Amino acid sequence: MREGAGMSGAGTAAGTGTAVGLHRVLEPAGVLPQAAARLDTDPAIRPDEVRVRVERLNLDAASYRQLHTAHGGDPDAIRAEVLRIIGERGKMHNPVTGSGGMLVGTVEEAGPDSPLGLRPGDRVATLVSLTLTPLAVTDGLARWDGRSEQVPADGHAILFARSIAAVLPGDLPVPVALSVMDVCGAPALTERVVASRERPVVAVLGGAGKSGSLSLAVARRAGASRTIGLVPTAQEEELLAATGLADAVVRADARDPVAVAAAIGEPADVTVVCVDVPGCEHGAILATAPRGTVVFFSMATSFSAAALGAEGLAADVTMLIGNGYVPGHAETALGLLRSEPALLPLFTARAGADSAE
Structure with a gap:
């Protein structure tokens, strides 16, 4: 059995360390691969x-x-x-x-x-x-x-x-399939959250993006009474409005909490954050109704800013971290792409010239 340079005895019983990749960690010892500074690529x-x-x-x-x-x-x-x-x-x-x-x-x-x-x-x-x-x-x-x-x-x-x-899948260009699978955790968790509530109003920040457009589509399918897509520019507002994926399309800088809350209007029951820039935590919280849920999918999110911001605003909201994995997430996202005609042109356009592959 090959021993990785950073292999630790902790957690390796019964193959556990191998199953999670601990043997591939070169430094520092004792952490999982995601937290490692360097991995063994042998x-x-x-x-x-x-x-x-x-x-x-x-x-x-x-x-x-x-x-x-x-x-x-x-x-x-x-x-x-x-x-x-x-x-x-x-x-x-x-x-x-x-x-x-x-x-x-x-x-x-x-x-x-x-x-x-x-x-x-x-x-x-x-x-x-x-x-x-x-x-x-x-x-x-x-x-x-x-x-x-x-x-x-x-x-x-x-x-x-x-x-x-x-x-x-054999029926989609590789760049398009890759784009969908990259964000497939977002619609899967959005579907679970929306389906757990009684006809919620759902707002998606970054609604014209990959994860945002899928989340809007699945929210409607899961029983949302109304969907709102928030975008930053007039161009994206026009693009998203033309798809019909959202019942309302509004425009604001997601980093401006007051502008976001004003654009959304009556607070949403579920707010999904799919914006790839930092500083969007407080706007999402302000735009969410008491006892509502905020789902953060952006890797630009500061989770300390979200937690402390909610506390400072006395906001009684549940905040979820979209971790990218929900059982069946790839099938959910690909199914949406195939069943919702407005999605494929969006993903093809974002994949650009590579979509011809």
């Missing part, structure tokens, strides 16, 4: 691991926005920064946002004890964050222009026994 797999040949990375929106802003939109500098992070950390884990993304690739080898049900040749999307996925890139990201979240790449990644991956 392509030799253990019996319950899977090695994937990487085709494309999908950086999460908050991470790409931060990189774009930090480097003034310079594509060469953005590319160099992503390569540096992956090279130093053995994973794509943005140190500023703490987020990563996910990937598409083809299974090269599956260990005999892997419970994921994957076979060599399967083309898959990983449904776990790149912040905990051992990743090595071998092509210098030479095919990426640095101008979008989707990154053509060559290399390999390692999945653990408790990782999640889905075989790509």
Whole structure:
């Protein structure tokens, strides 16, 4: 049995450490891969691991926005920064946002004890964050222009026994399927929350985005009495209004709490935050009715700001962290894309020229 340099005796009984990837942690010892500073990317797999040949990375929106802003939109500098992070950390884990993304690739080898049900040749999307996925890139990201979240790449990644991956659907272009699967946790949890209440009013901040548009669609299907999509610009207001996904489309800067509350009007029973910029916590809380629920899906969220802000506003609201995993989340999101005609054009447009693949 190969021993990872950072392997700790704690939690490794009965294969537990292997199942969650503890043996791949190089430093610091004793933490899980997501919290690690550096991971072991050795392509030799253990019996319950899977090695994937990487085709494309999908950086999460908050991470790409931060990189774009930090480097003034310079594509060469953005590319160099992503390569540096992956090279130093053995994973794509943005140190500023703490987020990563996910990937598409083809299974090269599956260990005999892997419970994921994957076979060599399967083309898959990983449904776990790149912040905990051992990743090595071998092509210098030479095919990426640095101008979008989707990154053509060559290399390999390692999945653990408790990782999640889905075989790509054959009826959708890869960039579109990747975009949907990247945010599939949002509509799945939104559906659960909305269905648990009696015809709630649902507001989605960032309603024209990927997770936002899916959340609006599923909220209506789950029994919302009214859906409101909040967007920041006139262009997105026009775009979302044309889809018919929201009963009302309103415009405000999600970072301006008073403007958000004024735009939403009568407070919503459920507010879903899908905005990829920091500073949106207080507006979401102000826009939510007493005993309502706020669901935070953005990786730009400061959860301390949300908790302390709710306390300071004397807001009796339940706040949920969308952790990206709900059983059946990929099937839910793909089903929405296939059944709601307005969604596919939105995702195709956001995938850009790559959608022709």
